[in-house]
Amino acid sequence: MAFDGIVLHTLTSELKKQVNSKIDKIYQPNNSEVILQLRQRGAGNNLMISISPQNSGLFTTNKKTDNPLSPPLFCMVLRKHLQGGKIVDFKQLYLDRVLIISIEAHDEMGHTKYVELICEFMGKHSNIILADKSKNTIIDSIKRIPPSISSRRQILPGVTYTAPQKEAKLLLTSFFSEEEFSTRLLELPIDTPLSKCLVNIFEGFSPLLATEVVYRAGLYIHTPMDKCGQIEISKLYQQLLALKSIVEKQQYTPTIALKRKEPKAFSCIALTHLNPSYQVEQFNSTNELLSEVYFLKKRQSKFNSFHHKLSQIVKSELDKSKKKLSIQNEVISNSKTADKYRIMGELITSNIYQIKPGTKKINVTNFYDPEQGEMEIELKPELTPSANAQQYFKTYNKKKKAAHMAAQQKNIIESHFNYLESLKHSLDQAENLTDLSEIELEMREQKLYNPISEKTNVKKKKIEYSPYQFFSSSGLEIKVGKNNKQNDWLTLKASNKEDLWFHTKDIPGAHVVITRQGQEDIDQESVNEAAMFAAYFSKAKYSNQVPVDFTQIKYVHKPSGAKPGMVIYTNQKTIFASPSEDFLKKFNLE
Incomplete structure (x- = not known):
């Protein structure tokens, strides 16, 4: 994935169309997303801001999302300061992954005030910050950063807002000579791959974009810098100028690469270095691209979560079945000694008149043994010889009965185990939420899955199977x-x-x-x-x-x-x- 500074730069120019839009409503679906409902000349749109490390982005969309019944605290703060306000400008900080949305709003007294909604897309450090523009102080943020978390940069109400520290990198949108570029390259360790060199030298470059530039220069994408001469550096420089021209002229080709309908990479330019097995789609705008990526990833995340939940249930049932099989196998194994108890009962009966009351053990000839060897039999002295024999017969019958029942139970458990294995295979083959829903229905019918939230007496939808x-x-x-x-x-x-x-x-x-x-x-x-x-x-x-x-x-x-x-x-x-x-x-x- 690559929601980098260059992609954000292309998006910022597209978002300018939303300037002068009025903020009608504000929602916060979860702890990493904010939605501004915009209205401009009678037309409505939703500005979605997501700082989820797995699915960050910003775009406008007409799609609706689920929202909590009770708004979170940050959402209430946004409503207080932004609702009814007007978007004045969208500005990217350098070519960094920081977008500042300037908003003209009104306070409780009706006086005009200017606030900024600062969107920082920095992986796990991403944040959405509301700041007072005139005082440059933070009003609140979706994630508060106290000194205990960061000693360098706190994000707390009342604290002066400071932008993320800017590295001394080149800007693709500014002039840079081949000599300057070459000098920057030589300052890096000689074994650094070229793609990583570009990430270290240029602001807003992701590894994906850097790899594409190296590939377009006709160089091996993992080429280390010490394998490059002036010719290779010149080729690289020319491709950087070509990318600079694309950005300046806004001649973008928003592209997404999919594998089994799952997004694997995207950028504002065509991606030519990817595996040809990927399905590549192009869009008319970066906004459309980011919207598609977001909802595809959200769907995939929902699929993964649903799949994991069902798989864990099946795994748990398989583990239970394995334990049950082990118990039944142990019972069957123990029953193999059952004949020994029958024989001892028979031998006691055969020698019953020779056994004196109170005897603890006897040694008798085992006529069931082909070699007619002797067998030692323990007796309970408090019981009569006949009662001792009956005890052994009782143990024999108990073990035989247990073995018979265990064999029956084993067949039932093995059948259930095989069914669970087929269910596990179905889950492994599932490709989308529809497939999982069919498996979930099957698991409900088999009493394997019964969510607490499930409503009773709900009409079942007729399923249209699509093998x-x-x-x-x-x-x-x-x-x-x-x-x-x-x-x-x-x-x-x-x-x-x-x-x-x-x-x-x-x-x-x-x-x-x-x-x-x-x-x-x-x-x-x-x-x-x-x-x-x-x-x-x-x-x-x-x-x-x-x-x-x-x-x-x-x-x-x-x-x-x-x-x-x-x-x-x-x-x-x-x-x-x-x-x-x-x-x-x-x-x-x-």
């Missing part, structure tokens, strides 16, 4: 379920009885279906490709020679009471599949 859809080399449609609920729907409701069904053998994975589309026979290449899809969308994704069973849908059945995604099938054939690189490239898989 993955591919087409084989011969043009046959291949569908792949994304989770257990989709697997059931795809196999049992959305397919014809003559369609071919695929699933990895004894391995959690997706249901895969080839639709016949009226064809009597399905070609072998389509069968091979469907098997590779089944292998790829399974827990054995990275294995070779994955066994995949396939049969017609009419031979696939769901037992009564079975968990989602659990089916039984007959008349199957088995094929071994290994998704090749050519296969992955052909179907845009990774």
Whole structure:
């Protein structure tokens, strides 16, 4: 990511359109965001300011966000000083990541006053500060910084505002000669990579922007400075002048690079050095770009949080099942000695008339032993020989019964464990909030997830399932379920009885279906490709020679009471599949 000084510079010029906008309302959704609701010539807009280290930025948008019922203290302070005010100017501090919004407002007596909303985008040190412009004092801030946190720069009400310390760097928007640039380079350690050199020399440069400049100069992006001569320095200087021209003429190309719809990088210029596998999109303005980045990252953050919550529930249930299996296995293991107690009971009975009352132990011939060896049997002297024998028979029956019950419980636990493994696989395959919502619904139905905030008697929304859809080399449609609920729907409701069904053998994975589309026979290449899809969308994704069973849908059945995604099938054939690189490239898989 790169919300750097150059991006903020391009944004500042676009925000000038909001000058003279009236501040109608002010909201603070959380501890790192402030929204100013603006109105200009009858049109409304929201100015979003976010100082979240993971998602910082500033832009205007028409999208609405959720706000708390009770406004935080800083929000109330902003409303007191800014509501009804008018934006006078947007000014960037040098090329730093600091934006000053000048506002003309009125105090309680109706007198005009000038305040500044200072937005500092400095990673974990980011802040939003409200200051009195005439006195240059801080009114309040979204994050207060007392002396206990910073001895150099306090951010507290009544304290004089001091800007972040400016480093002695060159400004891209000012004149700098090749000689000056070369001198700055030589002042740095000789093993410093060129991209890092640019970050150290120029104000407002991020590592991403610096890497792009080095790449455009035709140099290896990790080239150390000691590998550069005057020719390389001149090439670099020329690209810096080209970037300077872009900034001065405002000929920007706001660009975002996505991987699986997740933003990986963005800048106000085209990013040519990135991996070609990234999906690149361009925007008409930096404001549109930052808005898109913000909401994509927010959606991704929500997805990650939701995914983590569901995954932790499944992990906890898997751990419980493992412990239960361990207990049942121990009971079954202990039962292997049960016959020993039966034999001792039999031997006591056989020698009952030879045992004197009060005897503590006896040594008798074990006629169950092929070698007829002797066995020592302990007795309870307070019991009769017959009662001692019954005690051993009772222990024998207890262990056998416990083993039988443990075996039954083990089957139930193993079935539940396998289901949880399939649920875990579904979560690993989930790509968006819709996928997670389907899995959440399944977990609720299975009593695995029951949030406290869940309302009762709420009408369930009808779910429209959207499995993955591919087409084989011969043009046959291949569908792949994304989770257990989709697997059931795809196999049992959305397919014809003559369609071919695929699933990895004894391995959690997706249901895969080839639709016949009226064809009597399905070609072998389509069968091979469907098997590779089944292998790829399974827990054995990275294995070779994955066994995949396939049969017609009419031979696939769901037992009564079975968990989602659990089916039984007959008349199957088995094929071994290994998704090749050519296969992955052909179907845009990774």
